[in-house]
Amino acid sequence: MHGVKRIRQSAQVLEAKRLREKAKLDDYLSLTQDVLSRKKSRDWSEEALQLTSRLLQVNPEFYTIWNYRRNIFLNGIFPRSSLEEINDLITKDLSSTMTALKAHPKVYWIWNHRRWCLENTPNGPGAPGEADADSWRKTNWDRELFVVEKLLDADPRNFHAWNYRRYVLASMPVPRSAKSELAYTCRKIEANISNFSAWHQRSKVLTSLGESSGSVPSQYLEEEFNLLRNAMYTDPSDQSVWIYHRWLMGAGK
């Protein structure tokens, strides 16, 4: 547990809290028992799916239930659904995980489920070769960059979101350019010089421009040093700037 203030509570206060929570606790335990026993008996029904939704809303860290939910889709629901219905279900799960992420932006299991949804978006609606052969996937992937940007606006250091951003950029049917990513990191740095995550992303984009050499191409160095110089004047005590500078000096070799 992180960032939870310690409060001294009297025995009476604790007892009152326990009584209030008892109803919630009983509900949670019986729901858990219901879902886990259905899982054991390989219940892949719509009803089971709804129960996993309820349970995951209360506890999105219950990884076993995410697993069960995906298995219900794969073993029960998808086999008897059309591609369009599958896409609808996937799109709905993308939407509900977005809601969950707003409340729990650092829960690995929610991010994992999003990836699964994207990777299981069916081809279509058109047949292979047709103009809209890939529209469902394109729509879902394009929306992801938007989702990740919203989460990075809320917390520019959320490494889950940055990792996800890199995953989306690498997987998008229509890739974005390195230049546009450099511009994005620049915006993040201008918003906050000490955003080490943005400096880190910059180091990756620049290195990728150097391809197999592993070093930053010389035509980008002057701009980098300018950016650094401004940052150093703005906040000379920020360590991001000095660590980045040390790297750049080495990369210039």
Next chain:
Amino acid sequence: MTSISSSLQLAIPLHVSYIKALGDNKDDLTYHLTAHLRMNAVYWGLTALCIMGHKEALPREETVEFVMSCWDDEAGAFGAHPDHDAHLHSTLSAIQILLMQNALDRIDIHRVVKFILSLHQPSGVFAGDSFGETDTRFLYCAVSALSLLGQLHLLDSEAKERTVNYIVRCRNFDGGFGSVVGAESHAAQVFVCVAALAILDRLDAVDEETLGWWLCERQLPNGGLNGRPEKLEDVCYSFWVLSAMSILDKIPWIDVDKLIGFILSAQDLEGGGIADRPGDMADVFHTLFGVAGA
């Protein structure tokens, strides 16, 4: 210069009672909401007790039976709690607990090793379970688990090379390591990568000077350590950062007295346990990492 730690001690008896009492919380909603961490929590509690010299505070039989009740027979490995799916992380914790309790003979080693090796990806990283989330944390879990079971040799030289190469690809401009290729350096990921390299006897893959510097820059004026630049200090980094520095033989690069002072000031001197920082609520995770650091 007097050290801060002279005015505070590690309140061992208090922390021992705190850990003992953790299993009594069966009426607490939070206790049940964290069932997915239970195997890990038992490991954290037991390890802290061992460090403090009070292993007997958790009854051996009960602990071993709990671990065995988390066996997922379909997968051939351990979940976090009875009826929870097998996962590499809970499997490592299970092995660690059984090792500390001299009960490794209870494990079907053959099946567990099969589970671990099945998660090895072509890229060299390990997935956490069959759903495929990859992270250098799981790479460490796999390597550590195999090593503790005395089965590290089952990673042949090609597999070992692949694993090391993945870690190298996770190395960043600051000498640190991230969770996946491309990810930002984070002290916990630095620990898992450096520790895995140490177990695999490949510390040559570490840029010790650069990483040593990045690690010692984690220390803040209040003596505490953070996990990344510009983040808050947190007792758990006493373990992640300090262990990595210990492996790299660079502990003198930080102010140890100030760190100890910080950890001791995060103790809950009424209820017992240690928190992430002074004034916050204690939990078993931070109790272990605080005790280990101090």
